[in-house]
Amino acid sequence: MALPARSVSSNLRPHSETVVQLPRTAASPLILRRFYRVTQGIVVLLSGATLLLYAATVGAEVRWQKQYDYLLRLRQQRQELMAVTATLQQYLGQSPGPGTIVPTPAQTVFITPAPARPPRPLPKPSARPWPVEGY
Amino acid sequence: MATAPLRPSQVRVHLARQRFRLRLVWLGLSLGALGLAARLVYLQVIQAAWLREQAAQQQKALVRQPLPRRPVIDAQGVVLAVDQPVYELYAHPRLFKRPTPQIAQALAPLLNRPAADLQRELQRAPSGIPLARGLLPPVAQQIERLHLDGLELVAGFQRVYPQRRVAAEVVGYVNREHRGQAGVELSQEALLRQAAAPAVLAHDGRGHYQSTTLPASWLLDDPRQLQLTIDVRLQQAAQEQLQQALAKFQAQRGAVIVLRVQDGAIRALVVEPGYDPNTFYRFPLERFKNWAVTDLYEPGSTFKPINVAIALESQRVRPDQVFYDPGRIIVGGWPIQNFNFDQVGAGGSLTVSEILEQSSNVGMVRLMEQLPRADYYQALRRLGLGDELATDLPFISPTSLKSWAEFVNYPVEAATASFGQGLALTPLKLAQLYAAIGNGGWLVQPHVVAGLWNPQTHELTPLPRPQPVRVFSQTTCDAVVRMLERVVERGTGKPARIPRYRLGGKTGTAQKAGIGGYRSGKITSFVALFPVPKPAYVVLAVADEPQTANAFGSTVAAPVVKAVIERLIVLEGIPPSQPAGRQ
Numbered sequence: 001m002a003l004p005a006r007s008v009s010s011n012l013r014p015h016s017e018t019v020v021q022l023p024r025t026a027a028s029p030l031i032l033r034r035f036y037r038v039t040q041g042i043v044v045l046l047s048g049a050t051l052l053l054y055a056a057t058v059g060a061e062v063r064w065q066k067q068y069d070y071l072l073r074l075r076q077q078r079q080e081l082m083a084v085t086a087t088l089q090q091y092l093g094q095s096p097g098p099g100t101i102v103p104t105p106a107q108t109v110f111i112t113p114a115p116a117r118p119p120r121p122l123p124k125p126s127a128r129p130w131p132v133e134g135y
Numbered sequence: 136m137a138t139a140p141l142r143p144s145q146v147r148v149h150l151a152r153q154r155f156r157l158r159l160v161w162l163g164l165s166l167g168a169l170g171l172a173a174r175l176v177y178l179q180v181i182q183a184a185w186l187r188e189q190a191a192q193q194q195k196a197l198v199r200q201p202l203p204r205r206p207v208i209d210a211q212g213v214v215l216a217v218d219q220p221v222y223e224l225y226a227h228p229r230l231f232k233r234p235t236p237q238i239a240q241a242l243a244p245l246l247n248r249p250a251a252d253l254q255r256e257l258q259r260a261p262s263g264i265p266l267a268r269g270l271l272p273p274v275a276q277q278i279e280r281l282h283l284d285g286l287e288l289v290a291g292f293q294r295v296y297p298q299r300r301v302a303a304e305v306v307g308y309v310n311r312e313h314r315g316q317a318g319v320e321l322s323q324e325a326l327l328r329q330a331a332a333p334a335v336l337a338h339d340g341r342g343h344y345q346s347t348t349l350p351a352s353w354l355l356d357d358p359r360q361l362q363l364t365i366d367v368r369l370q371q372a373a374q375e376q377l378q379q380a381l382a383k384f385q386a387q388r389g390a391v392i393v394l395r396v397q398d399g400a401i402r403a404l405v406v407e408p409g410y411d412p413n414t415f416y417r418f419p420l421e422r423f424k425n426w427a428v429t430d431l432y433e434p435g436s437t438f439k440p441i442n443v444a445i446a447l448e449s450q451r452v453r454p455d456q457v458f459y460d461p462g463r464i465i466v467g468g469w470p471i472q473n474f475n476f477d478q479v480g481a482g483g484s485l486t487v488s489e490i491l492e493q494s495s496n497v498g499m500v501r502l503m504e505q506l507p508r509a510d511y512y513q514a515l516r517r518l519g520l521g522d523e524l525a526t527d528l529p530f531i532s533p534t535s536l537k538s539w540a541e542f543v544n545y546p547v548e549a550a551t552a553s554f555g556q557g558l559a560l561t562p563l564k565l566a567q568l569y570a571a572i573g574n575g576g577w578l579v580q581p582h583v584v585a586g587l588w589n590p591q592t593h594e595l596t597p598l599p600r601p602q603p604v605r606v607f608s609q610t611t612c613d614a615v616v617r618m619l620e621r622v623v624e625r626g627t628g629k630p631a632r633i634p635r636y637r638l639g640g641k642t643g644t645a646q647k648a649g650i651g652g653y654r655s656g657k658i659t660s661f662v663a664l665f666p667v668p669k670p671a672y673v674v675l676a677v678a679d680e681p682q683t684a685n686a687f688g689s690t691v692a693a694p695v696v697k698a699v700i701e702r703l704i705v706l707e708g709i710p711p712s713q714p715a716g717r718q
Contacts, residue, residue, distance in 0.1 A: 020146055064346040071354070076220045079203055079292075080272060086214035086297035102372075105633065105704040110711060 194338060200331035200353050203292045206360045207306055207319060207327070208588065209367045210402075215306045216320065216412075218292040222275040227262040230285035238283055242266070245277050269293050294320075296412040301371045304425045305363065305404050305528070305583050308412035316415075317423045319363065322529040323584060326361055362588040362595060364400035369393060372702040373405045376695045377676065381407055384681035384691050386659075390427035390562050391699060394673040396570040396664070399579030399603075402672070403699070404428075404563075427677070429530045431559035435645025436494045436688070437662050438555030440615050441568050442503055443487060445514040447611045451505045454614045457484050458501040466500060467547035471554075473497055474644070488618040492626030494642065496554040503553035511549055512542045515558070517606055518571075519578065524564045525601065527584045534560040555645065562660075566675045569662050572615050573670030576607030613668070620667045628661070630693040633700060635711035637667040640696065642688030647680070656680040661692035665700050666712055674699050 101107075141149070178186065203218035224246070231238060239254035246253065246267050256264060270278070275288050294309045307318020315321035331353070337345040373391040381389045393403040406427050410418035424430075446452040460482030463472035473482060473496050482495045490498035503511060515521075521536035536558050542548045551557035563581050571578050586597035607615075619639025622628040627642040640663035647656040660677040664670040676692035676699070703709065 018143055020143055023150070061346060065343040068344070068346070068349075068354075075356070076272065079218055079220050082206060082214060083217045083219040083295045083297070086217060087295070089213070090297045090299070102702075103705045105636065105701050105711070108705055110708075112710065 191337075195335050195348075196338065197333050198336045198344075199333040201290065201292075202329040202331050204294065204309070204313065204327045205329060205587075208360050208362050209302070209365050209370075210363065210585065211366060211368075212362075212588075212590075213298070213367045215298055215302055215363065215367070216294060216296050219295045220272055221268070221291060221293040222270040222272070223268045223289045223291060224266040224270055224275075224278065225287040225289065226257055226264045226266050227285045227287065228257050228264070229261040232284045238285070241281050241283065242278070242286075245274055246270075294412075298367060298371075299411050299413060300409050301367060301374060302363075302365060303409050303412045304406040304427075305365055305370075305401075306412065307529075308410075308415045308423070318425065318528065319361065319583060322527055323361060326587065329357060358591055359587040359589045359596070362585040363583050364395070364402060364585045365404065365583060366402050366706060368706055369699070369702055370403040370405060373403045373695075373699045374407065374409070376698040377405055377407050377678075380676075380691055380695045381678060381681075384678060384683045384686045386678040386681040386686070386691065388426070388680075389676070389678040389695075391677075391695060392427060392562055392566045392673070392675045393699060393703065394566045394570050394581055394675075396573035396579070396670050396673055399567065399570060399581045400585070401581055401583045402703075404583065424530070425528060427562040428526065428528045429532050429561065431532060431535055431561060432647070432658050432677070432679075433556050433559050433645050434565050434660070435555040435643040435658070437565060437641050437643030437645075437660050438558070439491055439494065439499050439553075440572065440619055440641050441518070442499060442553050442555075443491060443618065444572055444607050444611050444615045445511065445518075446502055446506060447487075447614055448607050449506050449510060449514065452487065452502060454487055454618075456502075457486050458490065458498050459483070460485050460490070460495050460498040460501065462497060464497050464500065466550040467545055469547045469550075471496055471500055471547075471550055488621050491618050491641065492622050494627050499553040500550045503549060508543045508546070508549045509539075511552070512536075512539055515552070518568060519564070520558060520560065524561065524567065525580055526563065527582045527598070528563075532561065534558070534564050555643065562675055562677050565660075565662060566673045569664060569673040569675070571606055572612050572619075573664045573673060575609045575612050576605050577603040578606050579603045616664060616667055616670060619664055623663070627687075627689045628663075628693060630689050631661065631663055631697045631700075633697060633704075635713050636665070636700075636704065636709075637712040638663050638665040638700065639667050639670070640664065640693070642693060644687045657686070659686055659688045659691045661688045661696045663696045663700065665703070666709060671707075671709070672700075672703060674703070 203220075204216075206214055206218070207216040208214055226238075228235060235257050236250070236254055239250045239257055242248075243250035243253055253266070256266065270288075275290075278286065278288060292313065294313065296303065296306065296308070303318070305318050307320035307322075308316055309320050310316050315324045315327065320327065332350075334350045334353070335348065337348045339345070373393065377389045377391050380386070389405075389407045391403060391405040392401065394401055404425070404427060406425055408422060410422040415423070443452075447454060460473070462476045462479070462481035463470060465471070473479075474494065482493060482498060485493065485495060485498050487502060489495075490502060506514075515536060520534050523531050523533045525531075536542070537548050537552075542552070548557055567578065567581050570581075580600055580603070582598075582600065584598055586595045588595050616639050619628075619641060620637060621639075622642075623631055623638055623640050628640040631638065631640050640661055643658075643660040643662070645658050645660075647658055656679075658677060658679050659681055660675065662673065662675045665672050665674060674696045676695040678686070678691045678695075681691050
């Protein structure tokens, strides 16, 4: 990096009769300028990589944790739902109160399957000579 | 600031000083960088192991996945037991940032307790005060939303038995540590507990686990439920009928078993008086014992058909053979008589079937005398008497049979065994023996667990079961079933008759054995095979020590069996044996 030449002239008057030979700052060598450009590129690349890495690790991790919590909550809710449904079913199907009827065999209609019908004989196609007539 | 112009020499000195300062800064920076590098090496290399260990201690923990116990369902999928997520609330007053009365005031409406009461409790200890257990998730969320420091909610599960007292004798219960104590909860503990191996997990500052350390198996779901063979509807009907009968005859206790003869699946198993597993701690200890599976009793007359089957199987007795029954005989110096000897005297000449119909003790003694006693003993042993009955319910006791020497050398032993006294078995064992008569002679294993049911794939993984052993031939079984049908049609089993249906059965009214002889108490029972001629179910009812005068197997147990079979007909859709119009 090229450092800016610092002015030493705050104490020096421009109209001084003596010309002071200031140390010459030679133009920075080409190689340093190249190096400067390359490092700039590297900085940009590294910053991008850091952001990507952050998104891939911390960001994804946070998302994963949210989803895992959601999974756990769903599992918990499934258990709750099962318990509540079962309790409700038991409550509704409790021992019959007045007005409910327990089915007995006497009230049950059993329909016996109809006996298999004998196969209906199909009218046999009469053996006719072909062609019948005509032609 | 000097205003005078500088001389060249002064400028040079000035520049030299600046250069010196610059070098000093350089040196400082370099030393700093070097120091940092040294520190880095020290931390990363020398102290690395120790620091890593420290970090692991803070971040990693051995965690066990909080898995609920598997639900238990009946054959129809009705839930019998399920885990409900609950929370326990602990208070640590040392960490309170707000005054205790204020916290008590905030918690009181959520915990349904007076604030003053809570405040008193909060002053009891500086830390670890259990305030409430069994808090449902909505309440726990409300407590969380209070954002109070010093309160801790610990998640867990509570076992809920939605059917309450129905099927409690089969399902059992879990204690406060969530361990099975009775029934299937105890015997199938290994299947019900979803044992998750503990894993070392890393977590961040907020307690979230790191995804990479979480075992993949924790994400998989095992929704399988333990399915039983029982039918809650039948179980409930049997329970109601038994309760009524026990109350009517003032009996001490009773049991009903419905067993499918083909595979030994228990469709209902009721023991009364029972208990509610949700509040097991309120019931006396003896209620938790499923005595239909664990307690021995002398079966009395209900064992006669088994003896007849043994005799027929030996081919020393023909089904149409006739035996003379004098009503009272002396065997080995001991008198043996029929239950109705005082009223009717001698029974006369009886066929095998009539012996069963009239439940003649003397007739049975005469019949079984046709077998050498050693053969008879051997046959009883083949049926598993004297052995433990293998089943999937806990606390099985071995059936009791006299020793070989006693049985063979004392004629009275074989004589009493022939009418079901002097040997003892559990009601479940008797049901198994009847099932063997019903299914063509196979000794099937009575069981309540059907297997693991996956509600997502609708697949049932059955549990391994021993191969059944054949003990009777089909001819023997058919003959005994015909005889049992006649007992219901014409004999002591009449109260169990159901119009248009054919069933066979046998009553039993046995004296109870106690220490040093028989006591005054009796045990009445009825066992039925249904439907005839191809039995599908054994239905057994036992009532222990009925107090009223007219208590017999036919009056106490047979009506219960009848009611249970009627319910079974409707639930299973069993068509009548005879068409309508004929009785």
